[in-house]
Amino acid sequence: MEKFYEANARFGGVTPTAEDYLDGLRRVTRQHGALFIVDEVMTGFRIGLGGACETFSIDPDLVTLGKIVGGGLPVGVFGGKSIYMDQLAPLGPVYQAGTLSGNPLAMAAGMATISHLQANAAEIYPRIQATAAAVADGVAQEARRAGVAVGLNQVGSMWTWFFTSGPVTNYEQAARCDTAAFARFHRAMLDAGVWLPPSQFEAAFLGTAHGEEEIAATIAAARGAFEAVLAG
Numbered sequence: 001m002e003k004f005y006e007a008n009a010r011f012g013g014v015t016p017t018a019e020d021y022l023d024g025l026r027r028v029t030r031q032h033g034a035l036f037i038v039d040e041v042m043t044g045f046r047i048g049l050g051g052a053c054e055t056f057s058i059d060p061d062l063v064t065l066g067k068i069v070g071g072g073l074p075v076g077v078f079g080g081k082s083i084y085m086d087q088l089a090p091l092g093p094v095y096q097a098g099t100l101s102g103n104p105l106a107m108a109a110g111m112a113t114i115s116h117l118q119a120n121a122a123e124i125y126p127r128i129q130a131t132a133a134a135v136a137d138g139v140a141q142e143a144r145r146a147g148v149a150v151g152l153n154q155v156g157s158m159w160t161w162f163f164t165s166g167p168v169t170n171y172e173q174a175a176r177c178d179t180a181a182f183a184r185f186h187r188a189m190l191d192a193g194v195w196l197p198p199s200q201f202e203a204a205f206l207g208t209a210h211g212e213e214e215i216a217a218t219i220a221a222a223r224g225a226f227e228a229v230l231a232g
Helices: 021-032 051-055 104-146 171-175 179-191 212-231
Strands: 004-006 014-016 037-039 062-065 077-080 151-155 158-162
Touching: 014 151, 014 158, 051 062, 104 151, 104 158, 104 212, 179 212
Parallel strands: 037 062
Antiparallel strands: 004 014, 062 077, 151 158
16 A cells, blocks of 8 residues: 555645655654654544554554544544653653543543444445545546546545646645635535535545435536636
């Protein structure tokens, strides 16, 4: 499997890395005694039950996760190897706390969400990956039919449509995308009732509630939206 990482708007959406990129990061951090922290706020539980760390066999020192841990409610967590986590109070000298730490509503929602994923992972993840592929590929095909230059990168249930004719494997290539064309596409999709990430440089993703009806509606909306892209 080709290695991917999902980044935020500043770094350019879903982009493939060089084959040895993640392994190289791990080697460099060990060489210099630096912490290898994997940000899974976006990828956690979306591309697999074990996130990017499991999917790409990453051995991090610390991992960060976001609202998925609270079933969509406000919460952020970090965890990692005991040598580092044991530095936190009450075991260690580092005090950590927050206003919403351990919020019972968020924790109950998170436990319910993650327990459901664990119990049904063998069915859920292949299904949402197939649904994501159907949406992502279907819209990209509509772009080709309309003569609009759009590329596609996908990993698991996450993807980015890049409004450019060439491949996107780094930020420099992503920065050459036609952001004005993306803006017209986004506006037209919004008018058609399809809410997408508002930046060309973000990842789109879906969940278990999306099915064939949503796939068809999204592709149909894109067919009209590409007319707005061409209209300028």
